[in-house]
Every structure is written in structure tokens, then in C-alpha cells.
Amino acid sequence: MTIALIGNPNSGKTTLFNELTGANQHVGNWPGVTVEQKSGHIRPRYGEGEIIDLPGIYSLSPFSLEEVVSRDYLIKEKPDVVINIVDATNLERNLYLTIQLIELNAPIVVALNMMDEVTKTGYRINVESLSRDLGVPVVPISAAKVQGIKELVAALPEAHISIRHMLPNSHLEHLIALVEVLLRNHLEQKIKISDYEVSRYPLHWTAIKVLENDELVLHDLNLDDITKQAIEALMADFEAKHGLICSAFANARYELIHQMIYKRLTRWSEDGSHYHYVKHAPEGYHLHTECEESELLSPPYPAERMSGSGDDDDVGIDWHGSKGTLHNDWPPESLFIAKDQDSCGCPQQDPCDLVGLEDSSLQKRRNSRQCRAGKEPSSSRGFSQLDKSDRLDKIFTHRIWAIPIFLLMIFAIFHITFSSSFLGIPGVPSPGVWLQKLVSSGIDGLSGLLASLFSEGSWAKSLVIDGVIGGIGAVLSFVPQIMLLFLFLTLLEDCGYMSRAAFIMDRFLRRFGLSGKSFLPMLMGFGCTVPAVMATRTMENENERRLTLMLVPFMACGARTPIFLVLAGAFFPAYADILVFALYLLGILVAILSGILLRKLIFKGASLPFMIELPRYRLPRLRSVLMSLWDKLKGFLVRAGTIIFVMCVVIWVLSSFGIADGRFQMVDIDQSLLAALGNLIAPLFTPLGFGTWFAAVALLTGFVTKESVVSTLGTLSGIGVGDSGAVGGAGGTGGLTASALQGLGFVSPVAALSFMVFCLLYVPCVATVATLKKEFGSWKWTLAQVGYSVSVAYVLGLLVYQIGSLFVA
Template sequence: MAAYRFALAGNPNCGKTTLFNNLTGSNAHVGNWPGVTVERKEGKCKKVKENVTIIDLPGIYSLSPYSQEEIIARNFLSKEKPDVIINIVDATNIERNLYLTTQLLELGIPTIIALNMMDEVKLRGDSIDAASLEKQLGVPVVPITATKNQGIKELLERALSLDHKHERAIKTALERTKLEAPVKALSELLQKDNYPNPLYNAVKLLERDEKAIEELNMSPAMTASVNKIVAQAEGAEGDLESMIADLRYKYISEAIEKHVKKGRKEGDLTFSDKVDKIVTNRYLGIPIFILIMYAVFQISLGPVAALIADPFAEFTGETIPGWVATFLETVGASDTVTGLVIDGIFAGIGSVLGFLPLVVILMLCLSILEDVGYMARIAFVMDRVFRRFGLSGKAFVPLLMGYGCGVPAIMATRTLEDDRSRKLAITLMPFMSCGARIPVYAVFAGAFFASNQGLVTFSIYGLGILVAMLSCIILNKTVFKGEAPPFVMELPPYRLPSLKSVMMHTWEKARGYVVKVGTILLSMSVVIWVLQTFDFSFHMVGDAADSIFGSIGKLIAPIFTWNGFGVINGTGEVHWQVGAALLTGLIAKEAVVSTLGILYINEGTEELTNALSTALHGYFSPLAAFSVMVFVLLYAPCFAAIATAKKELGSWKWTLFTVAYQCGIAWTISLLVYQVGRLLGIGL
């Protein structure tokens, strides 16, 4: 059976990811493009019997080499030549989307246009004559609605029936224009010497695209011939790059005038426009955002979530370990094996796995907000705030991703045009609390602030944003001096969230959480149990304080004496456990909870074996517990995020600076919270 590769290409917010998920389901492989950290997705199409691989290219506006995403997309298309390009076009914003289409057609690769979001076009009262548009563009045009699975079957059938063997008659935006002659001359010249993609490269030569010229590696004689043709065209027409862009838009405008009929008058407000008058209002935008996020945390960490989370935590933390303990006793397992399995593995991963429902509910809420289109509005609203602190609203997008996981969020800083903004955003990233920190907040807030768990957690997230803003002021006036770049962003229309898309996104996050528990935290639980069971001579110890881990913890603990958790609550005894747990948190933030579970629940007293939250009361005051939460919020991210930051920053100097700054800020703010609270007599 023949194997096909279909590349999905389109603008950001055109529904490309929705179509990819529709075609591949959960059968997708996620990695990085070779040599860069921009995410690459590909998967097998589940909608047809043929062997079709779908490659999801980064969202781009053009094939000009202005961003990492555009370079990746054009390199893949021009060099690897997929069998078919499926160009997803947002039918509600067809004029802007077709600009990329005019460039894709010049590549000479069989192309089919998927006019997406046709349901919204109808709701607006608009209409698009796909058949006549197809005749003008010279490629198949198929109306679809990816969220409702409409038109997908026809799209795939026509994509598979495209002629892959014979070159089609390419229609371009530059035909019958003043540039038709030089484009034709350059194309013939390139084709004569067997250069790839003659039409595409001919246009790039007229634009004096340096990257394309470098890749062609032309001989001196060829270069002279090309320069002669380009110079003649420039002498007659002037700036060719601007002229080519103008000709593309003129071609698109004429096509839209012929084939697109608007159902509403010029100036009429859409539903999205009316809603935006409220949610992006200069004065109401931020208060509305705060209220929405407060509601999200009340839902995901409040009494409603507890109805699901508590039974699940009991099952994973008590029922399953009970079954395993009974089984081990039945088979006559040794005390060492039983201790490793129950006090090591289950005390570690069970205490973290129990918070899975909270993570799922939070990610579900955020996925819905993103699918609706609200998150893009927040980037727009926050631009006014960010600009005062030296960042543009565009930085909000990767910072927002930081609430999920710091690794892809740091990768996403590549979308920021200037080096200063990227470094600043990466430095601030850990202050946007990642999902891995949720178990820490949940266990401490649940133990000490049960009646206000959602509010306390919300305040932690709010503190992270406040510290990020204050850090912007400090760093912008010292280390990262400069002005914020201009911010232009397209706001997608509000849409009903796609159940499939939301559930798939939530499933990916939940699966990632479970995989981390079953791999990193499982192995760490074993290592931690060994470290707190044996001393440096590998003799089993009776008191964990004398173990390898205890010795390391005692070295770290004094650092946090003024922060309220360097000594045990109400005593002068060194509190080594929490320092050791924070150290393991550099490997994975969930490990803070799993480490505390192993260290506290393994103390041997009956009440400590019931629940970690019960055990914490013997070591922390409410104020000290909040101080721990603040430190966990702000200190350096996990090693995976630090490694990603090193790759993006390209320097150990800057990487170590960001880690040192983050840890320093965490220690300082945690200290201030505890000492000010102590002076005020709060939570002692």
C-alpha cells in the first residue's frame, strides 16, 4: 500500500490543530523539529484505509523567513516535499488567510484548500462560492467545519485523488502583472540548470530573500544572470518585495469580490465584537479576568472538586496500599521489601497521584477558556499592563502556557521577536505556577486552610503574577534595559468549545501527569526511600535524621530558619525534611509532596500513617505552611525546564543568572511573608 504524507499549513487560529486532532485522534507523535525546540506533531490518519501520515506545521502568516516557525514550515515544504499540502483557511477571515495560500501555490506541490469554520460563515449571513474560487485558484477548494466533522470525508477523498505524478498548471497572484515576465525568465533559468522549485525560488530571488539565495548556492555565472534580471525589474518597478505583497493582496481582493458575499453591512458589530466591548474594556478587562480565574480555582480546588478528589485520594493512598500490604504479608515478603513498597513507593507516588482529579479539573477549565477564544483576549488586555513593565502582550502567551508546563512555555518564547524580551520572559516563567505545583498547594492548603482552599490557592497564583510584574520593573531598569516591541495580535471569534478538542487537550495533560508519576516519581520514591533508610556507610538507620537524606537536609534547613520552616513548629529542632523535599523538587515539583509523604508517613506513629495532611500539623504553623507554598511557587523550575532554558538562552551564564534570581526572589518573598505575618500575629 502506498504511503502518503499530508502537510497541514495555515495561519495561527485557523483551526489547524482541531483538524489535526480530528484526522489523527490520539494517534499522534509529538517531538521537536530537527535542531530546534519548536514542537512537531505528526500522526496516522484514522479516517481513511490508506496509509496517510499527517504532519502539522507551525501556524504561519507567510513563507518569509521572519520567525522560527516560518523557517521550519518553508524548509519542510520546499525540501521534504510532502505529497499534498492541505491549506487550512479560516473562512471568516479569508482575505488575510489567502495571502499564505498565494505563496503555497508557487511551491508546485499538489495543494487542496480546506475552507474551515463554514458554520460561522453561515451564522454571519455570509456565503462563499467554493466552486468558482476553485476555478480561479486552480486547486480544489473544500468547505469544512473541523469542530463538527463536516466536509472532512470529501476533503480526504479529494486530497487522495490529486494527481501526484504530473505537474499541474500553476496559477499565481503574479500572472498578468508587470512582474510576470521577470518571474518567467528567472523560472526558466532555474529550471534549465535543474534548481529545485523554480517558480517559488524565482519569486524569492525577486524579493532578494537572503536565506533562499544562500540555499540555492548559485554559481558566479548563474548569480550574474539572476542579478541582471532582478536589477532590470527593480529599475523599472522599484521595491519588488513591497510590490509583490501588494500584487498578492490585489489578487486576493479581486477573488473575494467575485466569490464572497457579505451578509451584513459594513460597520455592523458581530457577536464577538459586542462581547469584546465588555471583556477587553480598558477598565473592566482585568477585573473580569480576575473574577474568571477566581471561579476557575474555586471549581478546581474547592468543595465541588473535593467530592471527586477525596474518594480518589483515599483509594490511591489507602485502599490500594492496603491491598498490596496484605498481599506482601501473605506471600511472606521481608520487612525491607514491605518497607520499600509501602513506605517508599506508595507513600511517594500515592500522595501525588491522589491529586490527579484536581489537575484534570483545572486543565479542563483552562482548555475551555482557550477553546472559547477568551485567552487571546487576555493577551490583548494584558498588553496595556505588560507594556508599563517593559514587555509586550505577546509575552503573555508563553507566560500563560507556563501554567501548564514550563518546558513548552519556554520553547514558546521563540515567538518573541527580540532577544531582550525572550530572556526576560524566560526569567519570569517559573513565577507562572506550572501544573506540577498543584499537589503542593493542594496538600498544604487542604491541611491548613480547608475552608478557604480555593481562595488561598488563588492568592498564590495572584502573588506569582505580582512578583513577575515587580521583577519586570527591576530587571527592565537593570539587566534587560530597553523598550517593549510593538504588539499586534488577531483576536479569533468566540466559539463554542469543541468537546473533542477540550477532552483531548485535558487527556494529554492528565496522561503526562500519570506518566511522570509512573516514571520519574516512581524511581525517585525508591531512591528517596533508600537515602532516608541508610547512612553513608549503607547501614540501616533507626532514625531518618541520621540517614544520607537527613544529613543533606540538615545542611539545607538552616537557610529557611527565618522563613518559618527551617525548624519544627514550636521547637528549636532542625526541620531537615522540608529542605530535602525542596531539593527533590528541582527534579520534579510533584516530588516535593512525594518526598514529604515518604519522610513524614514513615515516622511510625499511627496518626501519621493516616494522611500526609494530618502529619503536616506536627511540623508547620499555618503561616509557615503558606511560606512554604510561596517558596515552591517562586523558586527555580525543574531540571527539564532549566535545560530547555539553557538551550533557548544559548548560555550557561544567563541560565545560571535566571536560576539564581528565581531562588533569591523565592527566599526573599517567602521570608517577608513569614516575618510580616509573624509581626502581625497572623497564622501562628
């Protein structure tokens, strides 16, 4: 059985997926696109089947790649069951996708998630009648508390295609019917009906999509001119009379949902004797209600529970029967009055009666009713009660404190991850640095252990110890810090803060052609470019994501810092700290200017005005945080084992072999192929002030890891920083003096400065390139980034050396 899991972002989809599959997950990409595809087997304890986790989306309209991917999957792959996870605390918005899934004829089971939170507010959702209305099974669950999952899986075989719901707008339904007729004619006339498989695409869905001007469907249909003109005429006629068609669809769908919800939500009356209906749970409103969670979460929902206020059948709401009528005719006014009076006697006694968002007709009706009851309609009352989440937002999005709080948090994260004097105490490493040292010494130990297995001076020893362990070890030693950084960011993401951060930074970043959503990846770039590149995944606008990917490597990552420290310390001892800081700023400046430039030249097109859902704050769930970390770690280790491994071997071969005495053999590094290569490209760097093969080779090894620049310089200068230098980062570089470096071709401090600038900006390391390739999804863009950064580095290095030399000379 193939099961697709679909739902809004923040609806608990990942939690449910993790619960259903456990560790049996595979992460890959959807064919041809960079959108991540997760799939997995259902855990034996729940049953069996293969689950595909579709991206978190709000609709099936093809605005984003993720929506297109989801829709294509549903249409083309035809999963046996679609689990539509719905956030029960946010029914109205979440059911919008459900309605679209029903339009698409998908076999659905609705998983009504976060039922525990609904219970907390004292409200209940009549699951049974919601299921009846939607025409598909609805199973109440709590993914976070692992409740109702078994029942959900048990309900999967019952999934079926719902009957199509008439939209509560007769004009629109009429229009759909007409277009359906036209489309049928068109398709029947076509000889090659397989061009557009009617069986795969339900006709009414096609009609709706044609009316919504869905480019992908229109392209598939390839309508002839007559049909096209007829449809366009119909659409123009409708829009002239009733306004925009797309909006009419959105309105009608919400109206439909509204009708369903209005009678689905019940709560106890004050005396606890019966239920009455309310519109929407006002958040933070606590009733004196005891609802047993287990009761609520045990489907099927006991029908007698509803008898207090009368089952909805008694009330006689049958919106199916009202199909084709204008939404203004629904619901009959008497229904409201009767219900209100029946259930709670008098509206005044009930402070939360009918609170919630309502459409205009209901609102007006309510107001008129309230007027009749001698009560002024009030608009400042009711659902504006702020909940806990809003109160937190008052702090975290405060007009003054938002940004300081944000910066403080980020500073704390970086401090814990990267600082070598934790809490300002010199010599006390932060947890991140401590972990890094631990792993480094582990790798050193392994290296020593392996070294004893090989005979002294053998090429195999050199390959394993210097090439593989040295190279991969240098990368691996940063894994703890990368993971720690990710842990914090996942926590922020999981508790809902990330969308706030994007919100408060948006205005600032817009000036540079970026948006709030690109801020965190840029910031993480100061730590390590690899997780920063991975963090762009949360960005929905592909154009902007690519731009961010282009810019992230300009942020000076932690591994570049040792280069600055060594060179600045040797040549500009008095100004070392200022210089390092200035280099960081230069990185930011280059990123900003590049952003403006690339936006104008390549990533054209207006950026979408900023809008983002702010999910309710909630406590992060350890399980999903750990699983997400494990995913990232696994991905990183796989890359370390594959592409980084290969690169390390290649660099080792190049640096260890050469042609000596007329034959190809192992040689010292200064006679190696790498040196030859260095010599070949060294002249390129003469205008930059460091045109020696030493510097060139240092830069080449810097491609493997940026720390290697320092260790290579150390090795070449003969001071013997040694192999462990690469592993230990800045460790063991104290011996590199200005004179030693001058011997390596840094003829002047200006040349050293130029070298630093070049190191700051040139090609990111192998691990980054590999990650960029994964995130860009193509070599073309990856190479474009590499080419662009090398060019920028070259030009700026040149400028620094040439202009600087004028002053020094």
C-alpha cells in the same frame, strides 16, 4: 502516502486533524526545536496515509520558528500531498498562505472549511471556479460538522502542483524574471550545485525569496559578490520607483486573491431567481435565502447553479490572460457595470451590493459608478455592520468592564478548581477539591491494599508505599485539579476568548517586559506550575516565552500553600492570613522585578508591537476539547511514570539507606544518606536561620513535591503526620506547633519567615522541572531557571533573616 496539513490559526486545522486521525496521534517535537509536532494515521474509514499536522501559521516567511519548521518540512521532506485548510468565512486572508504554497510548488488540495457558516450567511462560494483559478483541487468541508471529509480524502490523489500564478504587478514580475536569470547563472557556474538543489527549491520561488530578503534562503544560496550586487542594484532600482519590494509582494498577492474572490462569491438575488456576484460576505447580513447545506457541501459544485448570472467563462474574466498587466488595468470596468445591472438590475435595490473590503482601485471605480447612478459614495455604510462576534467584543473588550469580567471569570475558574468552601459555604468542597480528595482516597486505598501484600517492615514495602505511591500519589492527586484548570482554559481558548484576554492585559504587562500573551501562564501558576508551564506553548515569540518560563515558577502554587499555612499558623497565629497573602504578593513582585531584570540582561531585543488576530467567537467543540485534555493528561501520566517515578525512587533510596555499623544498609531517616546530605548542606542555611539537617531535608524532599516539605517536617518532628500527609496535602498538620518546629531548628519566628520565603521561591518541584525541560527544549535553560530561582530564594531568605533578626533582637 504522507500528507501535510497546513493552514492559518483558527482555521479549524486541529478539528480536521482530529477527525482524520481519531485517536491515532503521536505528539512529539520537531527535531531540534520546541515546536510541537503532531502526526497520525488516517482513520481506516477515510482511507490510509500518514498525516503531519504543521503549525498554524499565516505565511511561509521565516518570522517565527513555526513558519521555518513548516517551510523546512515542505521543502525537505516533500510530503506527497499538502492539505491546505482554508477558512471559507475569511477567504482573503487565508488564501495568502495558499498563494505562498503555490509559489513553493507544493502539491496542494485546498480544504475549504466552515462552509456551513458561509451557507448561514446566505452566500455561496463557487468552489469549482475557485479550484480552476487556484489550479488545485478545492473541496468544501465542514470539519466541525464532519461534512465533506470523505470527499476531501478522495481528492487527495488528485493533488498537484499548480501552475505558477503571475502576480498582478508587471514590474514585480519583470524583476522576478531578471533575478531568476541571475540566479540560474550563479547556480550553473557553481561547481557544487548540490549546495543548493534547484530541484528542491523552485527557481522562481528562490527568486521571490531573494527579493524578499529571506535570510535562510540567502544563506543557502551563498551568492557570489557579482550576483549579489546585480540583484541589489535591481532591487534598489525597483524600490526607488515602486516602493518597498516586500510590500509590493504582499500587495500583489492580495490583489491576486482579490481577483479570485471577487468572482467566486455569489448570492441569490432578492427574488431567488439567480445569483449575482458580491465581493465579500458582510458578516451578520442575512438574506432571505434558502440554500440546502447538503447541496453546497456535495462536490463537485453543480455548474448549472451558476447559470443564472452566467458562468464566469461567459463573463469572460480571465485573469490568467491579463498576466503582466498592471493591476490597475484589471478588471475591465465594463465587467462591473454589466454584472451589476445584469444581476440585480439596480444597485440601490441591493443593500449589500459589493460590500466588503476592497482595494483602492476597485473602491474608486465603485464610487465613480455609484456617483454616476446618482448615489453618493458612502464610507460608513456596508461592511461596518457588526456581527455577533463584534457585539460580544463590545462587552468582553469594553473599556471599563473588560478587566473586571476577565478577573471574575478567572476567579470563578480558580474557585471551582481550588476552593475548599464552594460558593462560600464552609465545608463544601468545590468540584476540583472534591475530585482531588476522591483521587487521594483512591491512592490511599491502593496504598493500603498494596501494603497488605508486603510483609511488615520490609524494604520493598517501604519502597512501594513510601517511595513510589507516596511520591507519585502526591503528584497524581493534583491531576484532577490540573485537568479541570486545563478544561476551563481550553474552553476559553476554543471559544476565542483567550486572544481577547491577551489583548486586554497587554498594556499592563508591557511595563514588565512581558506581553499580553504571557498573562495566562503567569496566572495559572497560582494553581499549579505544571499546567502554567505548559500553557506558554501558545506564545509565539520565543524570547518572551522563555522569559515567561523563567518567571512562572515564582507564582506561589497551590502545593506551597500548606507550607505557609503550617508555619504561619504556628509562629504568627494572629496574622496568618495576612502573611500568606503577603507571600503570594512577594511571589508576584519577584516575578515582576525578575522580568524587568532578565529582559535587560538576557532576553534583550525589542518585543514586537502587539498584534493578534481575534477569531470569531464560537461554541467550543466538545470533541476537540476532550482530545486536547487527553493529550495533556497522557503527557502528564507519562512524566509521572518516568521522570517523577525515578526521582521518587532516588529520594526514597537516599532517605532509607545509610551507612550504619560500618556497612551500607537500611536505616532510620536521621542516619540516612539524605540526612547526611542534609547535614552537608545545612550550614549553607545557617545565615538564613534554619541551618539544621531537618530543614535541609525538608527542602530536599520539597523538590519532589512541595507538599512533602510539610509531611517531612511532620515525620521528623515525630508527631507522625505520616505518609498520608504527603498525599492529603495540608491534612494532618495540625500537630505541628511552634515548639515542635523550634525543636527542628526554627529558632525564631524570623527563621520561620525566612524558611517560608525560601520555600516560596526555591526550585520548583520535579514535575515542574520535567515540564520546564520539555518546554525549554534544553537542560541548559531548565538548569538556568533552577539556578536562578534558588539564588533568588537564598538572597531573599538571607535578607529576611538578617534584617528581621535586627528588629527582633
